[in-house]
Amino acid sequence: QKEGFRFFMEKEIYEQSRVLADTLLGRLRDESIYFEELDNNLFEGINEIKLCACGTSYHAALVASYLFERHSKIRVSVEIASEFRYREPFLTADTLFIVISQSGETADTLESLKMAKRSGLKTMVICNVDNSSMVRLADASILTRAGIEKGVASTKAFATQVCVLWMLSLFLGGARKTLATEEIKRQIHLLRALPSTVNVENVLHEQLRRLSKRYLHGHGFFFIGRDVFYPLALEGALKLKEISYLHAEGYPSGEMKHGPIALADPELFTIALLPQHMLYDKTKSNIEELSARDSTICSISPLDFDKADDHIRTHLHEDYMLEFFEMMVVLQLLSMEIAIRLGNDVDMPRNLAKSVTVE
Numbered sequence: 001q002k003e004g005f006r007f008f009m010e011k012e013i014y015e016q017s018r019v020l021a022d023t024l025l026g027r028l029r030d031e032s033i034y035f036e037e038l039d040n041n042l043f044e045g046i047n048e049i050k051l052c053a054c055g056t057s058y059h060a061a062l063v064a065s066y067l068f069e070r071h072s073k074i075r076v077s078v079e080i081a082s083e084f085r086y087r088e089p090f091l092t093a094d095t096l097f098i099v100i101s102q103s104g105e106t107a108d109t110l111e112s113l114k115m116a117k118r119s120g121l122k123t124m125v126i127c128n129v130d131n132s133s134m135v136r137l138a139d140a141s142i143l144t145r146a147g148i149e150k151g152v153a154s155t156k157a158f159a160t161q162v163c164v165l166w167m168l169s170l171f172l173g174g175a176r177k178t179l180a181t182e183e184i185k186r187q188i189h190l191l192r193a194l195p196s197t198v199n200v201e202n203v204l205h206e207q208l209r210r211l212s213k214r215y216l217h218g219h220g221f222f223f224i225g226r227d228v229f230y231p232l233a234l235e236g237a238l239k240l241k242e243i244s245y246l247h248a249e250g251y252p253s254g255e256m257k258h259g260p261i262a263l264a265d266p267e268l269f270t271i272a273l274l275p276q277h278m279l280y281d282k283t284k285s286n287i288e289e290l291s292a293r294d295s296t297i298c299s300i301s302p303l304d305f306d307k308a309d310d311h312i313r314t315h316l317h318e319d320y321m322l323e324f325f326e327m328m329v330v331l332q333l334l335s336m337e338i339a340i341r342l343g344n345d346v347d348m349p350r351n352l353a354k355s356v357t358v359e
């Protein structure tokens with residue numbers, strides 16, 4: 001039941017506005033965040049948070065690491081589950097172990113969760129499936145309410161994961177008194193704007209369709225960004241490679257000069273995330289360096305940028321997190337349009353399964 005959409009992935013991108021509204025429902029108070037699932041003493045004695053996940057969910061975890069440290073001044077580390085489970089991590093009882101998973105069944109993430117439990121850590125899962133193995137195992141769970149996601153390439157699940165993690169960072173900021181009430185109120189107001197921020201507009205979709213015609217000839221892609229736009233760049237690159245089979249890499253903008261810039265040439269396309277409210281000047285000068293070395297640049301920004309070959313103009317927003325969500329939709333649509341033009345089945349990309357229950 002694609003309801004007129006060409007692929008489930010497209011339907012799911014368009015559904016993001018509704019599922020984000022569902023994810024927010026009942027969780028926003030005037031001055032605080034409320035999770036009925038959470039017992040307040042889960043955070044007692046906690047001095048560190050360890051986030052653990054795979055793939056897109058790992059990218060959501062990276063976004064959370066910026067938000068948790070910024071809002072709740074707590075030590076945060078992020079683990080790729082397939083690595084974590086086979087090293088000998090040094091774990092201490094004052095750590096809350098949070099796994100993030102759309103399915104709740106990913107083998108490596110599930111094993112990591114079991115390992116954390118065996119080590120006596122308090123555990124939590126952020127998950128989309130309420131009777132999944134991870135939800136049954138963890139001490140606490142928060143559901144993302146994205147609904148069933150059929151496309152192998154995760155879209156609406158990622159959006160709702162980041163939304164929950166943003167809310168959790170404010171919840172913690174309130175509980176630990178590291179965020180002023182006024183600031184929590186301001187961010188709750190931003191969260192309320194999320195469903196309208198991710199609404200797909202025809203004009204934008206049409207522009208991305210046109211761009212995709214040329215971009216499918218790219219020999220390689222860099223996706224670059226700073227701060228939370230760095231994990232978003234990683235996610236943009238993952239989306240493109242998994243459904244279009246084109247080579248794409250995500251990098252922190254400031255890291256290019258440490259090696260990757262050697263690859264710059266006109267056949268290499270750089271998709272540059274240039275938000276107004278996060279390190280604008282720094283990111284701009286990183287993009288200018290790439291442009292000076294003849295990389296073909298596609299900038300995504302609400303502000304003009306004359307050094308780009310193509311420019312996707314996003315809306316002006318009052319905060320970087322709203323810019324994040326709009327740019328997320330742009331990246332999802334761009335990779336989907338490129339993959340469709342290449343004739344690929346974007347719902348069932350080659351070699352991939354929706355849920356990776358074996359290692």
Ligand code: M6R
Pocket residue numbers: 054055056057100101102103104105106109152153154155242354355356
């Ligand atoms: O169900 P999970 O969130 O645990 O799945 C993790 C990854 O397998 C998943 O995000 C994968 O990377 C997606 N295909 C990305 O679009």
